[in-house]
Amino acid sequence: MERYDIAIIGTGPAGLSAAITAKLRNKTILLIGKKALSSKIKKASLIQNYPGLPNVTGKKLQKAFLHHLEKMDISVTEDQVNTVYAMGTYFAIQGHHAQYEASSVIVAAGLFAARPYPGELEYLGNGVSYCATCDAALYKGKSAIIVSSEKDGEEEAAFLAQTADKVSYLPLYQETYTPEHNIELIHQTPTAIERKDGRMRLLTVEGFLEADGIFLLREQVAPSQLVPGLSMNGNHVEADRQMQTNIKGLFACGDITGTPYQYVKAAGEGNVAALSAVAYLAKAEQT
Numbered sequence: 109m110e111r112y113d114i115a116i117i118g119t120g121p122a123g124l125s126a127a128i129t130a131k132l133r134n135k136t137i138l139l140i141g142k143k144a145l146s147s148k149i150k151k152a153s154l155i156q157n158y159p160g161l162p163n164v165t166g167k168k169l170q171k172a173f174l175h176h177l178e179k180m181d182i183s184v185t186e187d188q189v190n191t192v193y194a195m196g197t198y199f200a201i202q203g204h205h206a207q208y209e210a211s212s213v214i215v216a217a218g219l220f221a222a223r224p225y226p227g228e229l230e231y232l233g234n235g236v237s238y239c240a241t242c243d244a245a246l247y248k249g250k251s252a253i254i255v256s257s258e259k260d261g262e263e264e265a266a267f268l269a270q271t272a273d274k275v276s277y278l279p280l281y282q283e284t285y286t287p288e289h290n291i292e293l294i295h296q297t298p299t300a301i302e303r304k305d306g307r308m309r310l311l312t313v314e315g316f317l318e319a320d321g322i323f324l325l326r327e328q329v330a331p332s333q334l335v336p337g338l339s340m341n342g343n344h345v346e347a348d349r350q351m352q353t354n355i356k357g358l359f360a361c362g363d364i365t366g367t368p369y370q371y372v373k374a375a376g377e378g379n380v381a382a383l384s385a386v387a388y389l390a391k392a393e394q395t
C-alpha cells in the first residue's frame with residue numbers, strides 16, 4: 109500500500125489550502141473528500157471578505173478552487189473517512205471505499221454541528237454503524253435501517269440491499285428515489301436509538317422501527333470518533349498555533365478548530381498545518 113507523506117481530510121478552503129502548500133513543498137499528498145468540494149463554498153451567495161476576489165459568489169469561488177487544483181495537478185480521492193488510527197510512525201486511515209496510509213494527517217473536516225441521537229454513541233460498533241459499505245457483510249440475511257442526510261446514502265443502501273434481506277431507508281433530505289425491491293422508503297423523523305429484546309430500535313416522532321442494525325450516514329463523523337484519543341474543547345479540536353493536535357503528526361485546521369468560521373481563517377490555518385506537517389516529516393526523517 110502506498111504510504112503518502114500527508115493525508116488531508118476535507119475539501120473545504122482549509123483542506124485545499126493545505127494540499128496546495130504541501131504540494132508546493134514536494135510532498136506526496138492524499139486529499140480525501142468530495143470532488144465537488146465543500147458544500148459550504150457554493151452555498152454562499154456573496155462573499156465579500158476573500159482577498160483579491162471582491163463580491164465573489166460561492167459558485168465562482170468553487171470554480172476558482174477547482175481550477176487551482178487542476179493547474180497544480182492535485183486530485184481529490186472521493187471518499188469519506190471513518191476513522192484515523194495513530195500507529196506510532198504512521199497513520200492508518202479507514203475510508204468508506206478503501207484504506208490508506210500516511211506519515212502525517214491534516215484534519216480539515218469542517219465544523220461538526222450534528223448532535224448524536226440519544227443512544228447513538230452507546231451502541232456505536234454494536235448495533236449502530238456509520239458506514240454501510242464497510243459493514244454490509246455482517247448483514248447477510250438480516251435487516252437494517254439507514255438514516256441518511258445525503259443522497260449518497262442511496263448508493264450505500266443499494267449495496268447493503270445486496271446482502272441484507274430488508275433495508276428501511278429514511279432520507280433526511282428532499283429525495284426523488286426509486287429504490288430496489290427490498291428497500292423500503294420511509295418518511296419518519298428519528299429521535300433516539302435503543303436496544304429492545306436483542307433488536308435495535310430507532311425511535312421516531314411517529315413511533316419506532318426495528319432491525320438488526322442501524323446505519324447513520326452523515327457528511328461528517330464527530331471528530332472524537334474520527335480520531336480516537338483526539339483532544340477536544342467542546343465540539344472543536346484542540347490545536348496550538350502550529351495547528352498541532354495532542355496526537356503527534358496529526359494536525360487540524362479550519363472551522364473544526366473553532367471560531368471565527370471564515371474562509372480566510374480556514375485557508376490560513378490550512379497553510380500553517382501543511383508547513384507544520386512538512387517540518388514534522390523532516391524531523392521524523394532525522395530520527
Ligand SMILES: Cc1cc2nc3c(=O)[nH]c(=O)nc-3n(C[C@H](O)[C@H](O)[C@H](O)COP(=O)(O)OP(=O)(O)OC[C@H]3O[C@@H](n4cnc5c(N)ncnc54)[C@H](O)[C@@H]3O)c2cc1C
Pocket residue numbers: 117118119120121122123140141142145146147148149151152153154155156157187188189190216217218219327328329334361362363364368369370371372374
Ligand atoms: C451559506 C454560508 C455562507 C458563508 N459565507 C461566508 C462568507 O461570506 N465569508 C466567510 O469568510 N465565510 C463564510 N462562510 C463560512 C465558510 O463557509 C466556512 O468558514 C469555511 O467553509 C470553513 O472551511 P473548512 O475547510 O474549515 O470546512 P468546510 O468548508 O466545512 O469543509 C470541510 C469538508 O470536509 C468534508 N469532510 C468532513 N468530514 C469528512 C470525512 N470524515 N471524510 C472526508 N471528508 C470529510 C466535508 O464534507 C467538507 O467538504 C459561509 C458559510 C455558509 C454555510
